[in-house]
Amino acid sequence: MAKTDSNNRDFLDPKILGRLMGLPLDARHAMMGSVSGRHRSPVRGSSLEFAEYREYVPGDDTRRLDWRTWGRSDRYYIKEFEADTNLRLCLIIDTSGSMAYGEPGQTRLDYARQMSGTLAYLAANQGDAIGVFPAGEHGLHHEIPARRGPLHLGVALDRIAELEAGGNTDLVASIHEAAEKIPQRAFVVIISDLFFQPEPLKEALQHLRFRKHDIAMFHLLDRSEIEFDFDRPTKFVDLEGGAPLLADPTLIGKKYREAVAEYLAKVSAICTQTGTDYHRVTMDQPYDQTLARFLLGRNPRTKKTAANQG
Amino acid sequence: MNFLQLSILAALPLALLPIIIHLINQNRHRTVKWAAMMFLLDAKKLTKGIARLRQILILAMRVFAVLALIFAAARPLASGWLALGAGGKSDTVLVLLDRSPSMEQQNLETGKSKRFTALEKLADVLEKTARSSRIVLIESASLEQIELSSPADLVDLPMSAPTDTAADIPALLQAALDYIATDQSGRTDIWLASDLRAADWQPGSGRWDTLKGAFTDLEGISFYLLNYPEVESENYTIAVENLLRRRSPEGMELVMDLVIRRQSSRVSPETLPVEFTINGARTAQEFTINGSELRLQGHTVSLGNSESTGWGRIDLPADGNPRDNTFFFVFDEAPVLKTVIVSDDQQTAAAIKAAASAPIDGSRTYAADILPTSRQAEVPWDDTALLFWQAPIPEKGSPESGLLEQFVESGRSLVFLPVDNNQNENDFLGFRWIPQTDSPSAGPYEIGWWRTDSGLLENTQNGNPLPLGMTKIFQIREFEGETQSFLKLKDGRSVIARHINKLPGNLYIWGTLPKSSFSSIASDGVAFFAMIHRALQQGGNFLSNAQMRSAGGSALPDNVQWTSASVRDSDEDHVNPSLSAGAFQSTDKWLAINRPEGEDDFRTINEEAIEDLFGGLDYRVIQDSVNNRSSLASEIWRIFLVLMALALIIEAALCLPPRNDEEPAVVI
Missing domain, CATH: 3.40.50.880 (Class I glutamine amidotransferase (GATase) domain)
Known part of the structure; x- marks a missing residue:
């Protein structure tokens, strides 16, 4: 792994961080954290949020008996409260060759780096754990498991900064691998261009859902990849090492756009079916706006506002 | 194909320009690093056949447009056959002209005959295509070879004027062959203008085999058969057979077999006014023709008591061919029909004498003598x-x-x-x-x-x-x-x-x-x-003082001074009276000249017969008609310009981008 200067975090913009700091990163499902936090937990805890009444069984802490209920019904009930916990933000970042698309400094991976770095910072700032899972040519490589703390944030950001695009990634296999490696009930964010046949993606996302993870997906696309507005013969060099292709865009443009539309429709359908929070992002959109919409959309109280903005 | 600006065809390689530009354009492609290869591969697979075809069509249309432009600039000359057939310049052009009366069938609107139409079109085509070639006219009446200084002379020459002579087409071709053999004319185009009358072509003649063999041995000979077989309008012909002057109780009278033939698509009976002129006195009579021929045998025309010799003519009303509407005749006292048998074979001589002296016509005198060979x-x-x-x-x-x-x-x-x-x-x-x-x-x-x-x-x-x-x-x-x-x-x-x-x-x-x-x-x-x-x-x-002959070079003997008693108005200035019908008189002789009988035979030979006669030779058949006003070699650059415009329109249509509303919109 290449050594990176810890100060080389250009992908983080303090102004944007400052603006987004007020927006909480919420999970849509109950999370299973290691410490107390601001997210709903599947287990009962000691928060102020009432959960349910349960009949006393021997061994229960008598301090949690609800005496008022006993007085009314002459029965022993235990009053239970929701538990709040922290979440584990697991960032699966596609590092295939196709992520290198774009002008130097403004590549798709740079965009992914900015998004993932900002999300990691926001999560850490609200006490959540952060894990980085780069999906490379040979599956996940040099992944950083989710942990809390400012020190770990530094490690995670360093890992994000070190990411390099290259090779032909099997993202589906990487997602399956991550589903197994990440303990249950984490918040998995996938950032990729998804340039592969979408059908196997459904199974991978279902695997994550089976492990009770909350899934969000950022589908990064360049506008030229969608609109394909070339006007003269062009030699297209495959960023993932495939054979180059000489084509006249005037001849194949229509069919290309039809293929893209069909593909995007399939991806959308898969994400809907698997309950994935899907965000199609074109790289000409500022990433802070994308993240703001994302964060607002996940907050139950601001969801409507985010929808209007989107 | 012939072109007036042949040098412009040197620019033909320019037609490759669209292909060259296409190839250069292909090589000038830019290189883009691309991530979404999967869509490119899908699109290319889907558009492979149609796109390739479209691209080829576009290129073909561009090449065709350039070709059409170059051809138009070269001013091509063509009609259907010429475009396909004629190539290059010939050293000599022989124009063989059928001057028979059947070639005088007219377009009644324009008054132009088949012969005149053929000459006019030939003059035009030769003016355009053979200005540098030697042009020689051989006409059917005299078979003489006349070298022309300009193709335009074809129309004006007295030697191309109408005649009443038969056209011996094999003799015409023989004359052409003689000319080629004598003058070593090199590459020769032979244009034969005729109406394909079977009587003129004589397809059964043994001379055709000789001619075909001789022409086959020659190199560089091309035949262009400019044919006018069609009958443009209704036509009637009149002829007289077996004319006899005899004495009757009322005086002298002429007895004749009158033959009126009809060339028409109609079969209904038709009444024709026929005008008889005897020594200048005219009478008219009507005859009804039913079918294609009316033969009146023994038709009599009274001469009165004073008319013992003279001339006469019979005229039909004007129709599609004015040349066969008149028949001239002359009459005089009938001579003794004398037969002489020079023989030592008594049995043979006696049999012939018996037959020859037996009269078949009571008004004539028959005689037969036997002379031994000594x-x-x-x-x-x-x-x-x-x-x-x-x-x-x-x-x-x-x-x-x-x-x-x-x-x-x-x-x-x-x-x-x-x-x-x-x-x-x-x-x-x-x-x-x-x-x-x-x-x-x-x-x-x-x-x-x-x-x-x-x-x-x-x-x-x-x-x-x-x-x-x-x-x-x-x-x-x-x-x-x-x-x-x-x-x-x-x-x-x-x-x-x-x-x-x-x-x-x-x-x-x-x-x-x-x-x-x-x-x-x-x-x-x-x-x-x-x-x-x-x-x-x-x-x-030929024994009588009043003779009737077919028109031809020697029909009017040179040894006697002849004056015309009656000729057609149009033939009054004819250079050679022997070639035109008319009645002539010398001191004691009368002579009537008419078209040969075969000219009233409307049968023509068909294309199979032409193939039989010319098969194996380089020949092209051009079927024309007097109603066809198009030139044999018209300039067709306009057609090429239209074709070019069409090619460009098609090319533009093929280049149009697909309509956007057909594509599914991608929501981002």
């Missing part, structure tokens, strides 16, 4: 209509040979009969008896065929054939020379024939004799009688 010098050459010569053929250059030749030259009929044990090898005008080397094999031989459409053995006027089927031939003498056979044995040997020559008279050859040891011709009677009287009638026509 008294052949006593033949009354001037008074004899028919001469039977059963004596050795005189030696060439001898006085007897000269007298015989003059006899045929003056239009009379001469019949050669075989002489027993003849070892004489003399020939007369190319004809000779084949010397007998051994005794003749005894027959009988069966008759295989005889000519029923013309000649001595043609069918009777009511169409019945002569009764020759049962006739027996026991001995024949074979002969050689250019002859037209009238009767053949089953083994193909010719028995009775006519010698082919250019003389006005007829020379017949009988290969058998009318006696029992040779044949049963005399005893069967009818055919023998008919043959003698037909030959006698032909010779008698």
Whole structure:
């Protein structure tokens, strides 16, 4: 792994961080954290949020008996409260060759780096754990498991900064691998261009859902990849090492756009079916706006506002 | 294909420019690092066939547009056949012109005849394509070769004016062949303008084989047959046969067989006003024609008591061909139809004399004399209509040979009969008896065929054939020379024939004799009688002071001063009166010249017959008509410009981008 200067975090913009700091990163499902936090937990805890009444069984802490209920019904009930916990933000970042698309400094991976770095910072700032899972040519490589703390944030950001695009990634296999490696009930964010046949993606996302993870997906696309507005013969060099292709865009443009539309429709359908929070992002959109919409959309109280903005 | 600006065709390689530009454009592609290869591969797979085809079509249209532009600039000359056929320049162009009267069929709107239309179009096409070539006109009337200084002269020359002569197409081609052989004309285009009349083309003539063989041996000869076979409008012809002046109780009268033929798609009866002019006095009479021919036999025209000699003409109303609406005739006292038989064979001579002196027309006088060969010098050459010569053929250059030749030259009929044990090898005008080397094999031989459409053995006027089927031939003498056979044995040997020559008279050859040891011709009677009287009638026509001849170079003898009694208005200035119909008079003779009988025969030869005649030669058939006003070689650059515009429109349509509303919108 290449050594990176810890100060080389250009992908983080303090102004944007400052603006987004007020927006909480919420999970849509109950999370299973290691410490107390601001997210709903599947287990009962000691928060102020009432959960349910349960009949006393021997061994229960008598301090949690609800005496008022006993007085009314002459029965022993235990009053239970929701538990709040922290979440584990697991960032699966596609590092295939196709992520290198774009002008130097403004590549798709740079965009992914900015998004993932900002999300990691926001999560850490609200006490959540952060894990980085780069999906490379040979599956996940040099992944950083989710942990809390400012020190770990530094490690995670360093890992994000070190990411390099290259090779032909099997993202589906990487997602399956991550589903197994990440303990249950984490918040998995996938950032990729998804340039592969979408059908196997459904199974991978279902695997994550089976492990009770909350899934969000950022589908990064360049506008030229969608609109394909070339006007003269062009030699297209495959960023993932495939054979180059000489084509006249005037001849194949229509069919290309039809293929893209069909593909995007399939991806959308898969994400809907698997309950994935899907965000199609074109790289000409500022990433802070994308993240703001994302964060607002996940907050139950601001969801409507985010929808209007989107 | 011919072009007026041939040098511009050097720019033809420019047609490759669109392809070169396309290839350069392909190589000038930019390189893009691309991530979404999966869509590219899918799109390319889907558009592979159609896109490639579209691209090829676009390129083809661009190439075609450039080609069309270059061709248009080169000013191409073409009509359908010329575009495909004619190529390059020829050294010599021979124009063979059919000047027969049937070529005077007109377009009634424009008044232009087939001959004039052909000349006009030929002048135009040669002006455009053969200005640097030598242009020679050979016309059917004289077969003379006339070199033209300019193609435009074709229309104005007196030698291309209409005539009443028959067109001997094989002779015309022979004249062309002679010219090519004599002048070494190099690469030669032969244009033959005719109306394909079978009577002129004579597709059955043996000369065609000779001609075809000779032309096949020559290189660089191309034939262009400019044909006008179609009948543009209704046409009637008039002709007179067997004209006779006789005395009747009311005075003198003319008896004639009147033949009116109709060339029309209609079959309904039609009443025609016919105008008779006798020595300038006109009368009119109406005849109703039903079908294609009206034959009035023995039609009489009264002359009154004073008119013993003179001329006459019969005119039909104007129709599609004015040339065959008039027939001229002359009349005088009928001469004695005298037959002379020079023979030592009493049996043969007696049979002929008996038949020749038996009258078939009560108003005529018939006479027949027998002279032994030792008294052949006593033949009354001037008074004899028919001469039977059963004596050795005189030696060439001898006085007897000269007298015989003059006899045929003056239009009379001469019949050669075989002489027993003849070892004489003399020939007369190319004809000779084949010397007998051994005794003749005894027959009988069966008759295989005889000519029923013309000649001595043609069918009777009511169409019945002569009764020759049962006739027996026991001995024949074979002969050689250019002859037209009238009767053949089953083994193909010719028995009775006519010698082919250019003389006005007829020379017949009988290969058998009318006696029992040779044949049963005399005893069967009818055919023998008919043959003698037909030959006698032909010779008698030239004996009279009033003669009727077919138009031709020697129709009007030069040795007498002739004045025209009546000619068509259009022929008054004709350079050679022998070529046009009319009535002429000298001191004591009358002469009527008319178109040959064959010109009233409307039959034409078809394309299969042309293929038979020209098969194996480089020839092209151009079917034209007097109604067709398009030039043989019109400039067609406009067509190329239209084609170019079409190609560009198609190219533009193919280049149009697909409509956006057809594509599914991608929501981002």
